[in-house]
Amino acid sequence: MLKINQLHKSYAIGDSSLHVLKGIDLSVDKGEMVAIMGSSGSGKSTLLNIIGMLDEADSGDYILDELPIKDLTEKKAAVYRNRFLGFIFQSFNLINYKTAVENVALPLYYQGMKRKERHELAMFHLGKVGLADWAKHLPKELSGGQKQRVAIARALAANPKLLLADEPTGALDTKTSHEIMEFIQSLNDEGKTILMVTHEEDIANMCKRIVRLRDGVIMEDKRVEQIRAEQYV
Amino acid sequence: MFDLDLWREIFQSINMNRTRSLLSGFTVAFAILLFTVLFAIANGLQNTFSEAFVDEAANSIFIKSGRTTKAHKGLQAGRRIQFKNEDFDYVKEEFGDKVEFITARIYKNVNATYKNEQSTYPLRAVHPDHQFLEKTLIQSGRYINQNDLDNNTKSVVIGRLVEEDLFIKKEALGKYINLNGIPYKVVGVFHDDGGDNEERIIYMPVTTAQRIYGNNDYINQINLTYNPEMDYDQALSFSTLLTKKLKNRFSIAKNDQRAVRVRNMAQGTKAISQMSFGLTIIILVIGFGTLIAGIVGISNIMIFIVKERTKEIGIRKALGASPKSIVSIILIESILITAIAGYIGLLIGVGVLELVGPSLEDYFIKDPGVSNSLVIGATATLIIAGAIAGYLPAKKASKIKPIIALRND
Numbered sequence: 201m202l203k204i205n206q207l208h209k210s211y212a213i214g215d216s217s218l219h220v221l222k223g224i225d226l227s228v229d230k231g232e233m234v235a236i237m238g239s240s241g242s243g244k245s246t247l248l249n250i251i252g253m254l255d256e257a258d259s260g261d262y263i264l265d266e267l268p269i270k271d272l273t274e275k276k277a278a279v280y281r282n283r284f285l286g287f288i289f290q291s292f293n294l295i296n297y298k299t300a301v302e303n304v305a306l307p308l309y310y311q312g313m314k315r316k317e318r319h320e321l322a323m324f325h326l327g328k329v330g331l332a333d334w335a336k337h338l339p340k341e342l343s344g345g346q347k348q349r350v351a352i353a354r355a356l357a358a359n360p361k362l363l364l365a366d367e368p369t370g371a372l373d374t375k376t377s378h379e380i381m382e383f384i385q386s387l388n389d390e391g392k393t394i395l396m397v398t399h400e401e402d403i404a405n406m407c408k409r410i411v412r413l414r415d416g417v418i419m420e421d422k423r424v425e426q427i428r429a430e431q432y433v
Numbered sequence: 434m435f436d437l438d439l440w441r442e443i444f445q446s447i448n449m450n451r452t453r454s455l456l457s458g459f460t461v462a463f464a465i466l467l468f469t470v471l472f473a474i475a476n477g478l479q480n481t482f483s484e485a486f487v488d489e490a491a492n493s494i495f496i497k498s499g500r501t502t503k504a505h506k507g508l509q510a511g512r513r514i515q516f517k518n519e520d521f522d523y524v525k526e527e528f529g530d531k532v533e534f535i536t537a538r539i540y541k542n543v544n545a546t547y548k549n550e551q552s553t554y555p556l557r558a559v560h561p562d563h564q565f566l567e568k569t570l571i572q573s574g575r576y577i578n579q580n581d582l583d584n585n586t587k588s589v590v591i592g593r594l595v596e597e598d599l600f601i602k603k604e605a606l607g608k609y610i611n612l613n614g615i616p617y618k619v620v621g622v623f624h625d626d627g628g629d630n631e632e633r634i635i636y637m638p639v640t641t642a643q644r645i646y647g648n649n650d651y652i653n654q655i656n657l658t659y660n661p662e663m664d665y666d667q668a669l670s671f672s673t674l675l676t677k678k679l680k681n682r683f684s685i686a687k688n689d690q691r692a693v694r695v696r697n698m699a700q701g702t703k704a705i706s707q708m709s710f711g712l713t714i715i716i717l718v719i720g721f722g723t724l725i726a727g728i729v730g731i732s733n734i735m736i737f738i739v740k741e742r743t744k745e746i747g748i749r750k751a752l753g754a755s756p757k758s759i760v761s762i763i764l765i766e767s768i769l770i771t772a773i774a775g776y777i778g779l780l781i782g783v784g785v786l787e788l789v790g791p792s793l794e795d796y797f798i799k800d801p802g803v804s805n806s807l808v809i810g811a812t813a814t815l816i817i818a819g820a821i822a823g824y825l826p827a828k829k830a831s832k833i834k835p836i837i838a839l840r841n842d
């Protein structure tokens with residue numbers, strides 16, 4: 201599904217430069233559920249953003265579904281993001297003046313899907329996250345957990361190959377976190393490949409594999425026995 | 434090209450962010466309102482100027498005489514110059530086809546009576562060409578003709594208001610009017626665009642007046658129009674030559690400015706057209722100034738809007754929005770706000786003019802208004818202005834990097 205080779209990334213800070221990723225090697229197969237862990241500032245988000253084509257690496261190879269991702273034009277990156285990737289963010293990142301269903305339909309709009317069709321599909325995904333009744337509500341009328349569900353429905357709407365989540369439970373309380381994790385696990389059960397950044401051990405243990413970053417390199421990469429979230433719900 | 438969904442996106446964004454849309458719209462509406470009113474006022478001023486001259490042909494030359502101020506060729510200063518028929522004939526013969534129309538004028542004031550009505554009017558004794566020089570419009574009957582001149586007929590042509598004053602709703606044509614005790618036949622009634630005073634005048638044949646008032650061949654003034662094919666410089670050199678020849682004829686010193694005075698309307702016309710041109714330039718400068726201020730204003734607000742929407746634009750990009758679609762959203766929003774607000778400003782401006790326009794005539798502003806073509810032009814300008822105003826912000830928006838926009842901190 202995804203193969204990364206000797207990936208480097210540094211940020212310029214004033215005159216000096218901050219070397220964040222110092223040669224990452226990582227490959228993820230279809231159907232995996234991987235947690236990326238590490239202390240704050242260790243480069244987890246940076247790695248996820250590069251995988252998500254929101255940012256570009258300085259050097260190294262990145263192949264996504266047999267497609268080399270290198271020197272993409274903005275236009276091409278937009279198409280790839282739209283077709284291959286679904287994003288879930290810590291702060292939900294819903295558009296505040298759009299209703300739940302309009303938010304979910306947005307990636308479909310950028311696919312060029314007809315209005316009626318995309319509304320139906322968006323409603324279907326909202327139903328899957330259990331929010332069909334909240335379709336006409338604005339984000340500010342939803343709880344944190346509900347917002348994240350809308351965001352997940354949006355990430356799923358375009359049926360991406362890879363789901364990228366940056367601390368999806370970071371802004372939620374424990375109970376809601378577990379509900380969200382339960383849903384994400386069910387997506388993985390259906391075969392969706394998932395990459396998730398987290399710094400919480402219990403969340404990471406709900407994945408099937410944990411990759412630990414430190415000082416810009418992968419310090420540990422191990423498979424774990426997945427802890428099911430439903431037992432806490 | 435027409436993408437209903439794109440428009441829906443834009444309308445939603447305008448509608449959901451009404452305050453900022455209103456705010457940015459207000460700048461443009463105000464600029465256009467100002468522009469419309471200024472433009473109309475300038476237009477009104479121009480109308481006033483050009484109106485002041487519709488009365489006389491633009492290629493008129495007036496020749497008057499006075500007393501000499503300088504001794505010349507043994508003749509003393511203070512000598513009175515009196516034009517006579519032979520001088521009129523001289524000018525007519527000497528300059529041939531350089532002269533289009535020519536007439537003499539004798540001025541008198543007469544006491545006119547018809548039945549029980551009476552009043553005093555200025556009288557002008559003229560040649561037939563006078564009709565064309567003064568742009569006199571015959572309403573009924575005819576103007577003074579050559580036959581009148583040849584036979585010294587006691588015919589007069591009276592102004593519309595003379596008829597109104599003396600004949601009180603009755604037809605004057607064919608009736609006899611009494612001028613200082615002598616009856617004259619009214620052979621024509623005229624009207625004139627030059628205002629009320631121009632319609633309270635009585636015309637009679639120049640020869641008749643000479644016979645009745647002093648039995649001489651004196652004339653007060655010679656009016657002519659030069660050949661309209663002459664350009665400004667030719668017209669000026671024509672009047673210079675005319676002056677020179679007349680001074681020669683009456684043995685007047687070259688530098689005597691009073692004995693013979695030749696006034697060429699071309700100079701006035703030129704001054705007016707230069708003034709109009711200057712006014713147009715001022716309008717354009719003011720107009721473009723306000724327009725640019727409006728563009729800069731909306732551009733600033735749009736940049737602010739883009740900044741405010743950075744996160745949203747980042748989200749859209751993460752979801753697969755192409756740079757082009759981001760540019761479209763911002764650009765069309767800018768155009769839409771500019772066009773709608775500008776149009777509102779225009780309508781208010783026109784409304785204000787309708788309301789206060791008539792009362793401005795006292796301030797030399799006549800019929801202030803904006804033409805249809807200006808409205809259409811302004812609309813096109815607004816759309817272009819909106820595009821210019823939106824360009825920078827749109828470019829800025831399309832360059833937003835999604836990671837920067839989506840950073841949590």
Ligand SMILES: Nc1ncnc2c1ncn2[C@@H]1O[C@H](COP(=O)(O)OP(=O)(O)O)[C@@H](O)[C@H]1O
Pocket residue numbers: 211212213218220238239240241242243244245246247
């Ligand atoms: N755009 C940027 N410019 C400069 N420094 C950055 C930028 N993005 C991240 N960094 C720095 O790179 C390091 C790694 O950041 P990040 O990947 O967000 O860490 P994590 O997600 O693991 O907390 C941090 O020190 C952060 O300050």
Ligand SMILES: [Mg+2]
Pocket residue numbers: 244245246
């Ligand atoms: Mg992070």
